[in-house]
Each structure stands twice: as structure tokens, then as C-alpha cells.
Amino acid sequence: MDTQSYMPVPPGVGTEENFFSLDDILLSQERLPCRTEMAFPRLGFLEKSNDSQDIPEGTKMEMPLWLAKGLYERKRRVLAVELPKMYREGWRTVFSADPTVVDLHKMGPYYYGLGSQLLHFDSPENTEIAQTVLQTFIGRFRRTMDSSQNAYNEDTSALVERLDCLERALFRAGQSGLNGFQSWEKGRTSHLTASNLVINYRKRKIAEVQS
Amino acid sequence: MFCEKAIELIRELHRMGDGQLPAFNEDCIRQVLEEMKALYEQNQSDVNEAKSEGRSELIPTIKFRHCCLLRNQRCIAAYLYDRLLRIRALRWEYGSVLPATIRFHMCAEELEWFNQYKKSLATYMRSLGGEEGLDITQDMKPPKSLYIEVRCLKDHGEFEIDDGTVILLKKNSQHFLPRWKCEQLIRLGVLEHVMS
Amino acid sequence: MDPSEVEFLAEKEIVKIIPNFSLDKIYLIGGDLGPFNPGLPVDVPVWLALNLKQRQKCRIVPPEWMDVEKLEEIREQERREDAFTPIPNPHYMELTKLLLNHASDNIPKADEIRTLVKDIWDTRIAKLRLSADSFISQQEAHAKLDNLTLMEINTTRTFLLDSLNYMYKLRSNMQPGTGPGKTQDY
Numbered sequence: 001m002d003t004q005s006y007m008p009v010p011p012g013v014g015t016e017e018n019f020f021s022l023d024d025i026l027l028s029q030e031r032l033p034c035r036t037e038m039a040f041p042r043l044g045f046l047e048k049s050n051d052s053q054d055i056p057e058g059t060k061m062e063m064p065l066w067l068a069k070g071l072y073e074r075k076r077r078v079l080a081v082e083l084p085k086m087y088r089e090g091w092r093t094v095f096s097a098d099p100t101v102v103d104l105h106k107m108g109p110y111y112y113g114l115g116s117q118l119l120h121f122d123s124p125e126n127t128e129i130a131q132t133v134l135q136t137f138i139g140r141f142r143r144t145m146d147s148s149q150n151a152y153n154e155d156t157s158a159l160v161e162r163l164d165c166l167e168r169a170l171f172r173a174g175q176s177g178l179n180g181f182q183s184w185e186k187g188r189t190s191h192l193t194a195s196n197l198v199i200n201y202r203k204r205k206i207a208e209v210q211s
Numbered sequence: 212m213f214c215e216k217a218i219e220l221i222r223e224l225h226r227m228g229d230g231q232l233p234a235f236n237e238d239c240i241r242q243v244l245e246e247m248k249a250l251y252e253q254n255q256s257d258v259n260e261a262k263s264e265g266r267s268e269l270i271p272t273i274k275f276r277h278c279c280l281l282r283n284q285r286c287i288a289a290y291l292y293d294r295l296l297r298i299r300a301l302r303w304e305y306g307s308v309l310p311a312t313i314r315f316h317m318c319a320e321e322l323e324w325f326n327q328y329k330k331s332l333a334t335y336m337r338s339l340g341g342e343e344g345l346d347i348t349q350d351m352k353p354p355k356s357l358y359i360e361v362r363c364l365k366d367h368g369e370f371e372i373d374d375g376t377v378i379l380l381k382k383n384s385q386h387f388l389p390r391w392k393c394e395q396l397i398r399l400g401v402l403e404h405v406m407s
Numbered sequence: 408m409d410p411s412e413v414e415f416l417a418e419k420e421i422v423k424i425i426p427n428f429s430l431d432k433i434y435l436i437g438g439d440l441g442p443f444n445p446g447l448p449v450d451v452p453v454w455l456a457l458n459l460k461q462r463q464k465c466r467i468v469p470p471e472w473m474d475v476e477k478l479e480e481i482r483e484q485e486r487r488e489d490a491f492t493p494i495p496n497p498h499y500m501e502l503t504k505l506l507l508n509h510a511s512d513n514i515p516k517a518d519e520i521r522t523l524v525k526d527i528w529d530t531r532i533a534k535l536r537l538s539a540d541s542f543i544s545q546q547e548a549h550a551k552l553d554n555l556t557l558m559e560i561n562t563t564r565t566f567l568l569d570s571l572n573y574m575y576k577l578r579s580n581m582q583p584g585t586g587p588g589k590t591q592d593y
Contacts, residue, residue: 004229004230004300005230005299005300005301005303005304006229006230006296006297006300007296007300008228008293008296009289009292009293009296012576013572013573013576013577014576014577014579014580015579015580019285019288019289020288020289020292020293021289022221022224022225022289022293023225025218025221025285025286025289026218026221026222026225029218038271039268039271040271040272040275041268041269041271041272042253042257042269042272043272043275046212046213064212064214066278066282067275067278067279067282070274070277070278070281070282071271071274071275071278078271112573112577115580116576116577116580119580127581130577130580130581131581133577133580134574134577134578134580134581137573137574137577138543138544138546138574141540141543141544141570142540142544145536145539145540145566145570146536148566149536149563149566166573169569170566170569170570170573173565173566173569174563174565174566176565177561177562177563177564177565177566178562180409180410180562181410181558181561181562183410184410184411184414185504187508189352189409189410189411189414190352190355190406190411191404191406192352192359192390192393192394192397192398192404193397193404194397194398194399194400194403195304195305195398195399195400196229197229197230197231197300197301197304197305198304198305198398198399198400199400200229200231201231201310201312201313202400204231205312352409352411352412353411353412353414353415
């Protein structure tokens with residue numbers, strides 16, 4: 001098993017984000033369809049479709065999750081957040097029929113993270129969203145586990161292709177357990193090797209020289 | 212939209228998931244800070260206007276900009292913090308002397324931080340295990356034997372071992388050396404551990 | 408944990424050797440060893456046994472459980488039962504590998520033993536996966552992992568803990584109102 005000295009800040013998963021997590025920052029960059037329920041004076045230049053000085057009330061625009069979360073208020077109507085299509089009823093039915101057939105990478109890739117974050121906006125469908133997100137994870141778990149524990153010494157890109165980010169992280173955790181054990185069994189753990197970081201740096205340097 | 216530059220910083224680090232340190236993106240950081248300055252100034256003047264002229268309809272806009280300020284702040288903080296995690300890892304992978312190519316990727320404050328980290332780690336290691344201290348960056352895995360067989364992958368010059376003998380590490384030469392003396396050089400790809 | 412660290416722990420297990428040299432008792436922090444007399448069996452930790460064996464200073468007596476008949480029985484029981492059956496040694500996998508690699512000439516039917524232990528391991532790992540899956544799909548809150556060994560747990564630890572953690576978080580989504588309410592993330 002290659003020991004990694006660099007351990008990034010893990011994502012928060014669920015309704016709470018981890019402030020320093022790069023994954024969570026990218027997740028909160030996902031765009032949501034919104035409608036303003038108040039005017040935003042002097043910010044008209046952000047909305048290319050109109051040429052007024054302001055963003056008028058009732059404007060439909062896409063906003064990153066972080067901004068929608070910051071502006072949204074339960075008591076005051078500032079912003080209405082619509083559900084992205086894969087969390088709406090139509091797709092929820094598809095997910096509950098057979099969660100394993102869906103390409104969560106294409107649909108997401110932060111399907112679980114974004115689904116959890118959407119619960120911040122008091123949608124009447126919140127319970128169903130939370131339920132579907134959980135059931136999807138459970139329904140796909142066996143597959144994620146089996147593929148991560150059976151694939152040894154092979155190209156795994158096809159296996160992870162349709163996985164959401166969270167599932168990919170799980171897949172990697174499973175793989176590192178498996179690879180660690182296999183290399184121990186083959187007597188390779190007592191073999192000292194060059195640091196991966198050092199090797200990757202060297203590869204990059206060579207690539208830079210060549211280009 | 213605001214905060215586009217800030218997310219660029221994050222993407223740049225995220226692409227290098229293995230812990231490599233990209234060059235410190237001073238230019239991008241400067242642009243983010245400029246945007247923050249502009250946002251802050253616009254908000255200052257709008258706050259004054261809202262207060263003095265009672266223009267409460269400006270409040271949503273002020274809040275909008277405020278969110279952007281905080282977002283930029285989060286991205287920069289996360290960028291700097293994640294880089295520190297990477298720089299700390301370098302001490303464990305490369306040892307206390309970093310190759311110039313990597314040092315060029317660090318800003319002055321990061322170099323300073325690395326030196327401080329190096330020092331406190333050294334102080335800590337000296338305090339361990341009695342008089343001589345204990346190098347905790349060695350023997351990351353339980354050693355099987357005190358001596359190991361190694362092959363030189365490149366010319367590395369003279370090398371002194373415990374008893375004072377000096378050996379020449381010449382490309383393709385093979386040696387039987389104390390494991391703890393070689394571990395670092397193996398990690399750096401100078402020596403290769405030869406298994407019987 | 409790295410598997411080599413688990414193996415390191417296994418090297419503290421005690422095994423019987425028959426030395427071919429004599430040496431007085433030696434006193435170490437980890438306990439006293441010896442005295443060693445040629446031909447007289449003595450208990451030593453595995454790390455010492457292997458070291459002496461490599462230098463041809465002793466013969467290793469295989470542990471009682473390292474026996475084809477006994478292992479066949481364990482294998483059958485393991486296949487028959489749903490739960491994990493008790494294993495004669497908490498480091499059976501590591502000890503099998505260490506002893507068979509370094510002292511196979513002292514162990515009768517070494518190849519058969521290797522296969523049997525591998526069979527037992529595979530059966531147990533398959534069970535572990537099956538129970539992990541049912542644990543997740545039934546949304547259980549706790550599980551009893553009796554009789555699992557350190558090496559077995561170690562191969563799946565991160566994967567299992569992360570999965571449970573994710574499931575816990577996604578389940579907490581189901582309880583509205585327990586969240587932080589107004590959030591501080593931007």
C-alpha cells in the first residue's frame with residue numbers, strides 16, 4: 001500500500017459542508033435554477049439577458065449553490081430555488097425503480113452532496129428527496145463494494161465511470177484495502193519504493209521538457 | 212458572475228489530487244483580492260446610502276455582494292490551507308531539503324512556513340528517545356532487517372555510513388547498507404531496494 | 408493500518424522451537440527468553456523463531472492448529488455457519504504466511520495448509536462482504552463482529568467506516584429540523 005502524506009480535508013457530506021474542503025467548494029459551485037423574489041438594484045450587469053441597471057423581481061437565473069444558500073431566507077421571500085431535474089418526481093421514480101442503471105457521474109457528479117444541500121431550501125418535496133437520495137445510495141452500495149473489492153490489477157476506469165464523487169471515494173477506499181492486502185500476500189510490503197509524489201513530479205518535469 | 216477567479220484557484224489544486232504543488236498563483240490571488248476590494252467599497256457606499264437616505268431596497272444587493280466577499284474569502288483560505296497540507300507532506304516525502312523546482316513553486320511565506328515546520332519537527336525528534344533523538348520519518352513500515360541490498364539508479368557521489376567508511380554511489384553499482392541510511396534515498400528514487 | 412504493521416504485531420505470538428545450540432536465559436524488556444538447550448523445546452516469539460530459523464539455529468514446531476485435519480474441520484464449519492466461527496489464532500493468516508515462507512520444511516503438508524487457510528480466509532471475507540451489504544441495506548445501527556481477526560478487519564476498515572459514515576449522514580437528512588438551520592457556508 002502506498003502511504004500518502006498528503007491528506008486533503010474530507011468533504012462534509014450531508015447538510016453541513018466542510019469549510020476548507022476543496023470537494024465541498026466545488027460542490028457548492030453547482031448551479032441551481034432560481035427566480036428572484038426581490039429586486040437586486042445595481043447588479044443588472046450580472047444578468048446578460050436584460051439591459052436594465054437592476055436585476056428585477058421575478059428574474060429567472062442560474063445561481064451557484066453557495067450564493068443561493070447565502071441569499072435564501074425562510075422568513076422573507078428573497079429567492080425561490082427550483083429543483084434540478086434529477087431531483088424532481090420524474091427522475092425520482094426512475095431512481096427508485098432501479099438506482100443501479102443511472103449514470104450518476106453524468107447526472108452529478110455530486111448527486112448525494114447536492115441532494116443533501118437542497119434540503120436547505122424548504123421545498124415541499126424535501127422528505128421525498130432525502131428518501132430517494134438515501135435509497136439510491138443503499139441500492140447502489142452492493143455494486144460499488146463488489147467492484148471495488150474484486151478489481152485487482154486491472155484498469156478500473158470503466159468501473160468508476162458511472163459513479164458519483166462520493167461513490168468514487170468509497171471505491172478508492174475499497175481498492176486501497178484490497179491492494180494493500182494483495183501486495184502483503186505477495187510479500188511486496190517489505191519492499192521499499194520511491195515516493196509516488198517524487199515519481200509524479202519527475203514525470204511532469206519530463207513532460208514539460210518534451211512539450 | 213463574481214468569484215469566478217476564486218474557483219479557478221480551487222480547480223487548479225483539485226486537478227492535482229495526488230498532492231503535487233502547483234506554482235503559487237499570485238496573479239489569480241491578486242485578482243480575487245481586487246474583486247474583494249471593489250465589492251467592499253461598493254457595499255460601503257451602498258450601506259451609507261441605505262442608512263442616510265433610508266433606501267432599504269438596496270439591502271438585497273448589499274447582502275448579495277457580502278455573500279460574494281465571504282465566498283472569495285473561503286476560496287482563498289482553502290487554497291492557502293490545502294497548499295500548506297501539501298507542503299507539510301513534502302517534508303515527509305523529500306526530507307528537509309527540497310529540490311529547487313519545488314521551491315520555485317512556493318511563495319516567500321510558504322518557504323518560511325516550511326522552514327518553521329522543519330525546525331519544530333527537528334526539535335520534537337531531538338526530544339525523543341534519549342540523548343540522540345529519534346528520526347520519526349524513518350522506518351515508516353516495520354523493518355525486517357537492519358541491512359538491505361540496494362542498487363544505484365543514478366550517480367549520487369560519495370556517501371558516508373555509520374562507521375565512517377565512505378562509499379561511492381555510482382550508477383548501477385550495488386551495495387549492502389544499513390536500512391535506515393538508505394530509506395530516504397530510496398524514497399527519492401536515487402537507490403532501488405533489491406529483494407533477494 | 409498497513410498490512411505489514413499487522414504482520415509486525417503477529418510476530419509477537421509465541422511459537423515452540425527446538426534449538427540446536429545452548430544459551431542461558433536472556434532478560435529483555437518484552438520478557439525473558441530461554442534458556443536454550445539443544446533438542447529441548449522452548450517457547451519464543453515468532454520474530455525470534457524466524458531469525459533463528461534463517462540462521463539454521465533451530466527447528467520450528469508448527470502450532471497445533473496448523474494441521475490439515477483441524478483446518479479442514481474449521482473450513483467446513485466456516486462454510487456451514489452464517490456467523491464467523493472462532494478461529495484458533497487471532498493471527499492465523501499472518502502466521503501461516505510467515506511460517507510457511509520461512510520454515511515450510513518443518514511443517515508437514517505445507518501446501519495443503521496454505522490452500523486450506525486461503526479457503527478459510529476467502530469464505531470469511533465473502534461473509535464479511537455479505538454482512539456489510541445487508542447491514543447497509545437494512546439500515547442497521549450496530550453490528551456484532553465477533554471472531555473477526557485484525558487482518559480481516561484491516562482489509563475493509565476504511566471502506567466500511569466510510570460507507571457507514573456516508574449512510575449516517577444521508578440518513579440524518581431524513582430528520583428535518585435537526586440541521587443547523589441558517590448555515591454559515593458560502
